[in-house]
Amino acid sequence: MSSNPCCNLHIQLFLGLAALFLQISSQSKVEFLPGFQGPLPFDLETGYVGLGETDDDLQVFYYFIKSENNPQKDPLMLWLTGGPGCSSFSGLAFQNGPFKFKIEEYNGSLPNLVLRPQSWTKVCNIIFVDLPFGTGFSYAKNLTAQRSDWKLVHHTHEFIRKWLIDHPEFLSNEFYVGADSYSGIPGPAIVQEISNANEIGLQPLINLKGYLLGNPLTTGEEDNYHIPYAHGMGLISDELYASLQRNCKGEYRSIDSRNELCVRDLNYFDECLLGINKFFILDRYCEDVSSKKPEALWRRSLTQRLKSSFVVPDIKCQIFGFFLATQWANDESVRKALHVRQGTIERWERCYTADFVFQIHSSFEFHVNLSAKGYRSLIYSGDHDLVVPFTSTQAWIRALNYSIIQDWRPWLLDGQVAGYTRTYSNQMTFATVKGSGHTAPEYKPDEGFAMFSRWIAREPL
Template sequence: MYKSKRDIGSASDTSHFNANRRISMPLLRTSISGVNQQELKEKDLIKNLPGQPPVSFKQYGGYVAINESAGPFFYYYFVEAIRANNSSPLVVWFNGGPSCSSLQGAFLEHGPFRVHSDGKTLYRNPYSWNDETNVLYIESPAGVGFSYMNNSSALENIGDKKTAENNYMFLVKWLERFSEYKGRDVYIAGQSYAGHYCPQLAQLILHNKNQTLINLRGVLIGNPGLDSNDEIYGEYEYLFNHALISPKQWDNYNKLCINGEDSGGTECFKSQWSITEQTSHINLYNIYAPICLNSTLTSKPKEYTTVKNFDPCSPEYLTAYLNLANVQKAMHANTTKLPYAWTKCNYEQNDLWSNNDRDASMIPILEELTGSGVRVWVYSGDMDAAVPHTSTMHVLRKMNLTIEKIWRPWFSEGEVGGYTEEYKNKFTYATVRGAGHMVPSDQPIRALTLFTSFIRNMPLPGTL
C-alpha cells in the first residue's frame, strides 16, 4: 500500500536519520523485568495452525513488549528453517505501507503456507523462504495487525524514527527469548515502505553493535520506497512506457510538472489527476495481473490451487482466516481481545504518518551500510507500477554507484529470471521478470532463486 509522491508531497527532512546520529539502547539481560524468557518461548510454540498440512519444522507466535507496562506490544510469527541447524541464519521480514502487516509476507508471499479459498484451510508453499533460513515476521508499528498499544493516543504521532527504535528494541528482546540465535548471521528484509524500515533498523544495529549480539550481514529490499522525490518521475515514466497513458498525458505531465510551467500548481495537479483516473481500473501493483472479481469464500477449496498461479482474491482469504477465533488462539494472537478485526493495513494510521518521513531519502543510510561492509541487494518486480523499476533506477543513478559487473540476464528454472547489475561495496540490483510489487506472490520460484543467492552471498545464476 505504498503511497507515492503522486498522493503526498512535502518538504524532505532527513535530519533524524543522518549517518552520524547515535541512539543508545539499554543492554538487556535474560530475565527482563522478572519475566522468564524461556517460559515465554515455550508458551509461544504453535502446535498446529487450524487447517494446516503436516510439517516438520517448528513455528512460534506471540507478543514482545517493547515496554512491559505501557507497550507497545508487537506480535510476531516465526518459522524455523526446514533443515535447521545451529548456524542457520535469521531473516527479519517487514511488509511496507507504512502500517501494513507482515503476516501478508508470511501467508501471501514466501511463508510456508497459503490460505485456501474457503478461508479455513491452508496448503503448503513449496518455495517458502524457510527452506533456506529461519524467518521472523514482525507486525510493526503498534496498531498494525495484532500489534497494539495500551494508550491509543500514542499512535497519533507516528513516523519512521519511533518505528525504527521500537523495531530495534523488539529484536533485542526477541533474541533474549530465542537466545540460540544470538551471534548468528542476521539479515533484514522487506518490501515497499520497508525501503525505510529495513535500512533504518540496520543503521540502529550498526550504531549499537557493541551492546548486542546482532551479527548483521545484509539488507534485502524489494520494490522499495527509497527517495520519493527522485522516484516520482519514474512512476509516470513507467506508465507511459507501458502504454497505460497517452503521449499527450505524458507530454502534459512533463511540460506542466517537470519543466516548470506549473510545478505544484493547479494545471500540474489536473495533469496528474487525469493520469490517476486513466489508470484507476487496473492493479498498479501488478499491471498485467487479474483483479479480484468475487471474494466470496467457497465451501470447499478451489480445485487446482497452486502457488505458481496466484489467486488475486488471496488477501481476502487471509483476512477471513486470521479473524477466526480458533486461528487466533492457535497463533497466540489477539490475547487482549482488541476492539477491531485484523486487517491487511491500518489505513488510518497510514494517513497520519509523517510526510517528512515519507519523503526522507534513504540514500545516506544505504551508503553508510555499504561503507560498513553490510551487503545490500535491491530488487524490482518489473510489472509493478506502484514503485516501478524506473523509479528505483533513478535513485540508484543518484547514488553514483561504481559498476563492477555490467547489466546481464540471470536465470531460474531454465528461463530468464530477470536482469541484474553488481556494484562496488557489495551492492546488487536485480529485476524479477513477470513479477509485480509482491514478487514472491507472482514469481515464487524466481523469488526463491534470488533469495538463496543473496543469503549464500553468490551472484545470481548467469547460465541456464
C-alpha cells in the same frame, strides 16, 4: 550523513535501562493450524516480546519459522512488511513463508491452508514481526503515541535484541533485515541503528551482515517516475507523454493548481489508468465495490472496506486471498492455535494505516552510510509495478555513484530469463523479477526463491 541524534539518544537510553526492560516474554510452539491438514511439517513459534516498563504496555507479536535446512547455521532474517502498518503475516502467507491460502470458493467456513514449495524458510530462519504497534496482533495501551517512523525503527531494534536474549542459540547466525514497499523507508534506518548500537557495545551483539528490500519506497521521488513508466509500458500515448513533459516539466508530485494545462494532462493520465491494477499492471483490475466511483483497490485499505461491507471479492482477484486471510485470522480457533492473548485485539486487520506519523522522508542517506560500512544489500523490483517503478529504484541506486562490478545481465532460472541484475562495488545487488509486481515473490514464487536463495548463499544470481 551523520548518525541521527534521535537514534543515538535512544541507544544510550536503551543501554542504560536494558536491565529494567527485561520483561517476561512469551513464546509457544505451534504444531497444528486450523485449515491445515495434519501436523505442520516445519517449526513454527509464535509469541510476544514486551518493550514497555509494564508487562502489558507494549507487546510485539511475532511468527518465527526455523530454517528447514540447517537452523543452527543458516542466516536469521527479520521480515517487516510495508504499509506502514501491514502485518508481516502478509509476507508469511503471500510471499515467502511456508504456507499459503488455498484459493477456492468461499462458503463461509474456515479457509484452508496448503504448503508453499518456494518458501524462503527452506534456507533461512525468518521472524515475521507485527510492527508498528496496532499492526496485526501487536498491541499497546497508548497506541497513537507509538505509531511513527522513528518509533517503528526503535521498537524493531529493541524487539530483535530482546528476541535474541530469549533465543541465544541464534546469536551467532548471520543476521539480515528484510522489508518491502513502504518499509524501504524505515528498513535501512533500522539496520543503521542496529549497526550503531553494535559499535558502542550494546549487548547482545547482533551478527549483522546486511539487508534486502523489495520494490522499496526510498526517496519520495517515486511519483515522478509513474508517468515515464506508464508511457514506456504503452499505457499512455506518445502525445500525452510529450504534453505532460511540456506542461508539467517533469514534476508530477507537487502541482501548481494554477497550471491548468498540467492539471488537464494529469486528469487525462488518471483516466487512462482507471482500469489498471497499479500494484501489478498485468493482473486483473478489481473494482472497489464499497465505493460509489470505481478506483484501483489499494491493498492497504482493503480490510477497512470489507469490514463495513463484507463483500466477497471475485476469486480471480489477487485481493481474494487477502479476504481469506482476514476471515482466517479472526476465527477463534486460529487465535487459540496462534496463542494470541484474549481480549487484546478485537478484530485483526491485514493493514492498519491510521494515525501514523511520517518522519523519515528519504532513506537514501542510510544506504550511503550502510554501504560505507560494508554491509551486503539486495534491492529487487518486480518490473510490472507502477506503484514503485523499477526505474525509480534504479535512479537512486545510480545516484549512490558506486562502481559497477558486473554490468546489466540477465539472470536465469531453468534456462530462461527470470530478470536482470547488476552488482556494485558497495556489495549492493540490484535485480528485477521479470513479469512480476509490487511484491515480487507473490507473483513469481519460483523466481523469488531462486533469487533469494542464491543471494543469501553469496552466490551470483
